[in-house]
Amino acid sequence: MDKTTKRKIRKLWGFRLTISLGLILIGKFAFYQQQKAAIWHREISSFSLEEKHIQLVEDFPQILEINTKQIYLEPIKQTRLIARKITYIEDLSWSMDKISDRISILGDRIQELGSSSLSGQREIGDLQEKRSKALIRLNELRDHKRTANEIARHLTQTLIQESTMLKLQVSLGSLSNSQTQDYAVFLAREMELLLDHIEVNLFQNLHKLHKARILLWSSVISSLALLISLIQLRGSWSLVLQFSAILPEDAAAELAILHERFKKAELPLWKHRLCLSTEASMLLIALIQIHFENTFLLPNNSRIDD
Amino acid sequence: MSPRLKQEPHEASPKPVKLSAIDEDVLTVLMGRELYGLEILDQLNLDRPTGKLLFSSLYPALNRLEKRGLVKWRWGDEVEKSGGARRKYFKVSGQGAKSLQAVQQYRARLQTNAQPI
Numbered sequence: 204m205d206k207t208t209k210r211k212i213r214k215l216w217g218f219r220l221t222i223s224l225g226l227i228l229i230g231k232f233a234f235y236q237q238q239k240a241a242i243w244h245r246e247i248s249s250f251s252l253e254e255k256h257i258q259l260v261e262d263f264p265q266i267l268e269i270n271t272k273q274i275y276l277e278p279i280k281q282t283r284l285i286a287r288k289i290t291y292i293e294d295l296s297w298s299m300d301k302i303s304d305r306i307s308i309l310g311d312r313i314q315e316l317g318s319s320s321l322s323g324q325r326e327i328g329d330l331q332e333k334r335s336k337a338l339i340r341l342n343e344l345r346d347h348k349r350t351a352n353e354i355a356r357h358l359t360q361t362l363i364q365e366s367t368m369l370k371l372q373v374s375l376g377s378l379s380n381s382q383t384q385d386y387a388v389f390l391a392r393e394m395e396l397l398l399d400h401i402e403v404n405l406f407q408n409l410h411k412l413h414k415a416r417i418l419l420w421s422s423v424i425s426s427l428a429l430l431i432s433l434i435q436l437r438g439s440w441s442l443v444l445q446f447s448a449i450l451p452e453d454a455a456a457e458l459a460i461l462h463e464r465f466k467k468a469e470l471p472l473w474k475h476r477l478c479l480s481t482e483a484s485m486l487l488i489a490l491i492q493i494h495f496e497n498t499f500l501l502p503n504n505s506r507i508d509d
Numbered sequence: 510m511s512p513r514l515k516q517e518p519h520e521a522s523p524k525p526v527k528l529s530a531i532d533e534d535v536l537t538v539l540m541g542r543e544l545y546g547l548e549i550l551d552q553l554n555l556d557r558p559t560g561k562l563l564f565s566s567l568y569p570a571l572n573r574l575e576k577r578g579l580v581k582w583r584w585g586d587e588v589e590k591s592g593g594a595r596r597k598y599f600k601v602s603g604q605g606a607k608s609l610q611a612v613q614q615y616r617a618r619l620q621t622n623a624q625p626i
Contacts, residue, residue: 208593453597456585457546457564460596482564489568496572 212448215436222433226426233422236415243412250405288354299344306341309334446483454486526577526608531562531570536601536609539580545596546571571599579605 313330447455461482465475528536538544538552546567553562574580585596601609 447594452594453546453584454564454568456594456596459594460547485563485565486568489565492565492569493572496569497576 209447212445215445216448219433219436222429222436226429226433229422229426229429233419233426236419236422240412240415240419243408243415246408247405247412250408295344295347299341299347302337302341302344306334306337309337450483450486451490454490458483458486526579526604528579528608528612529570531566532574532579533609533612535567535570535574536579536605539599539601540606540609541601543583543598543600545585545598549599574605575599577604578602579608 309330313327313334446458450458458479462479465478470478534553535549538549544552546564549571550562550564550567553567571580575582579602580599581602582597582599585598587593587595
């Protein structure tokens with residue numbers, strides 16, 4: 204067998220060995236990635252928010268709204284009502300003043316007429332009648348005013364009370380507001396923690412899962428490419444010639460003859476290959492043993508075993 | 510499988526070397542003829558009572574015999590049957606023949622002495 208052929212065969216075996224090693228490594232890597240992907244997938248599917256977190260997310264906007272609205276609304280309503288009532292009392296008081304002015308005008312007119320004539324006497328009678336009616340009306344209004352004054356006093360007291368309450372409520376409101384702010388800060392912190400929790404447990408795992416899947420698929424594609432190149436290398440040289448790359452020439456020749464024998468015996472291909480591989484392994488073991496024995500040979504020693 | 514120490518066989522050496530059972534078998538098969546590895550194995554495994562011999566036993570035995578000068582070998586011609594690789598043909602050297610003869614004679618004497626008195 205010439206040296207060029209031997210070199211080529213050795214090169215072929217070198218390729219095969221490298222590709223096989225690559226395949227093994229990539230396969231192992233793919234297996235590792237597959238395991239990792241399974242772990243991340245399990246983590247993501249088992250992810251769920253705790254009950255308190257769900258409650259927090261649902262209630263957060265409502266809590267803030269309620270806390271800001273309720274503090275000021277009620278006292279303002281009360282104050283407006285009282286102010287309206289006081290305005291009414293003031294109107295009543297103004298009407299009374301007007302009636303009183305008219306009565307005094309009527310009194311003056313009667314005096315003037317009393318001193319003039321008989322026809323004037325009749326007119327005086329009418330006017331006095333009118334005056335007595337106005338006085339009755341005035342008395343009624345006075346009663347009303349008294350009542351109104353009592354009401355106004357009462358309302359003023361109520362207003363004072365209400366304003367005190369308002370002040371109190373405003374101060375309470377500011378207190379509550381600060382409490383609300385504190386609570387809002389607390390809620391914000393809780394929300395932040397929740398987001399961190401989600402990011403750590405969900406987004407990061409999701410990212411890792413994607414990464415593992417990409418690596419898995421790339422390794423599968425690389426493995427396929429290597430496998431195809433390995434298959435393409437197959438059959439480029441005869442089997443026996445390929446053996447001579449790792450075995451001495453005589454051993455390769457022995458295997459070639461064995462190969463011919465198996466062919467003639469028409470053994471199934473798998474059995475044929477199995478037998479040939481077994482014999483090749485045996486030969487390899489024998490050669491290793493021989494090399495080992497030869498290593499311990501001393502120079503000029505002709506009596507090896509004696 | 511070239512030997513690291515290749516000695517010329519001691520044709521004139523009077524003292525035969527010790528032989529193991531497998532060495533003796535291989536020498537017996539090779540006596541008077543020239544065979545390559547697979548043929549030797551075929552011959553050895555014909556009616557072997559103690560189990561089939563494999564290349565892993567034959568090759569170290571041949572290497573040992575060759576180192577001790579009990580067998581000689583030569584390269585055969587390149588044949589298509591062996592995929593262009595040459596075979597190695599082994600034959601017994603003079604020293605090998607002498608050693609085997611010595612062992613066989615010793616066995617014969619043992620047999621004679623072992624006959625009932």
